[in-house]
Amino acid sequence: MKVAIIGLGFRLGYLGRVFKEIDPTFEIVGYVDPAPAGMATLDEHGISPGKAYETPEALIAGEAFDLLMIGSPNHLHLDHIRTGLEAGLTVFTEKPIVTSIEESYALASLLNTYGHDRLLVGLVLRYSPLYRDLRKAQEEGRLGNVVSIEASEHIQPYHGAFFMRDWRRYGRYAGGFMLEKCCHDLDLYNGVVGARPRFVASFGGRKSFVPENAPEASGVNDLNVYHRKPSGWQGSDKVFDSDGDIIDFQTAIVEYENGVSMTFHTNLNVPDEFRRFCVIGSKGMAEGDFVRGFMDVHDARTNEKVIANTYKAPSALSQHYGADEQMAEDVIAFVQTGAKQPVSAIDALEAGILALAMDEARLGRKVVDLKSVWEKFDACLHGASDTSSRVRSA
Incomplete structure (x- = not known):
């Protein structure tokens, strides 16, 4: 499975390691982050972060991948999710999904337009x-x-x-x-x-x-x-x-x-x-x-x-008490087969x-x-x- 990352922080650096453990074919093809705090974890475990891009739009235009993963600070999630959905991508975002009631309405409208199943979320304890x-x-x-x-x-x-x-x-x-x-x-x-x-x-x-x-x-x-x-x-x-x-x-x-x-x-x-x-x-x-x-x-x-x-x-x-590994398995299954998420x-x-x-x-x-x-x-x-x-x- 190939992924692209917007916001390569500590969490997505760690999840990159988990996904690689679950799926040896897991590959990060590129990322956007001016100061990627999660890079050290990827380096430690021999996982390439792919090519660095200046903007989400350049990343999406420059690479082919199966899943866009968003780990940027919370207040940026809505814009990054919108960019992914408008590009026709399947998107995984870390929690919390947005930061205000008004943003909740805006994202609900996006889901109405692009489909309720196009966006996955890292509420890991469900797993x-x-x-x-x-x-x-x-x-x-x-x-x-x-x-x-x-x-x-x-x-x-x-x-x-x-x-x-x-x-x-x-x-x-x-x-x-x-x-x-x-x-x-x-x-x-x-x-x-x-x-x-x-x-x-x-x-x-x-x-x-x-x-x-x-x-x-x-x-x-x-x-x-x-x-x-x-x-x-x-x-x-x-x-x-x-x-x-x-x-x-x-x-x-x-x-x-x-x-x-x-x-x-x-x-x-x-x-x-x-x-x-x-x-x-x-x-x-x-x-x-x-x-x-x-x-x-x-x-x-x-x-x-x-x-x-x-x-x-x-x-x-x-x-997270065994949940991270199960989440990785389930997200990979969704990308590959459309398997239902919890x-x-x-x-x-x-x-x-x-x-x-x-x-x-x-x-x-x-x-x-x-x-x-x-x-x-x-x-x-x-x-x-x-x-x-x-x-x-x-």
Whole structure:
């Protein structure tokens, strides 16, 4: 499989290695990136990045390939996706797919014009063995009707410090932390609920990565932990005095169109990190953790633990609990045979809209009603004649 890359950052450098492991014929024919942070990973593993081009248009005109992969900063995604779709290409984009509600409408219109299946998205957790087992338990009826969900994504201080130093610290580039980092998780639970979010409330801010908590303020000079993960474009050395507008903790409450409720919590300064969920249904409960590698399912009538799964990363290669390798296999299968994917661009847009609503609610200290957003989104996605709300099938 031949690919071209717009935005050869750390993530696509890593995915280049994963795709090459899965498909020995994988080849990068060219890329566009003035400062390709992912080049070192490709070099380390003997993978050629192909020819460097100045613009996406020159890359598309200069090379023949099967898939255009986009890993540019989030605020550039829409233009790069549009360029690929207008050129008649199949496009893979890293998450989050766009950075605003208005961009969500614009991309929905593009999908209406060029086809809903022309755009793949790297919401990698949909491919994880744990999530697939959760959905299987749900399909087998072990949970009954989903009633409520408690979920979280927490990251260690070194990772939180990366966000304080990277271009992702600016909302104008990333769209906010909930969108940039947690859209994975929001997509998973949207899928479990099977309906769109309707009402959203949220609170949060920055209380850990602030000047008074800097290690040197207490006489500690070893800052290695806070610079362990390298930053790329727009990188900075400032952690506790970051000039970004990013939060370091946030909680949200969501009510879906079918009445299911969810609480979601994220924090960037958790020494013993976890990424867990508890899905409670009318017939049972599923509790799991992607980081700690387990999923238990209990029957509500007997209290019996009917599933007790544990998970380990299949290799040192995996960054997402075995999901990266499966995503590579599935994307390659789609390009070669049109095989169905477990996540769509529409799923990604819906998760993104929820994340953006969480920030709107947090900033405005209000409950956000998404009814009018979904009406306009559907008008863009399916044509102006269809403004009905859609219940998800995935």
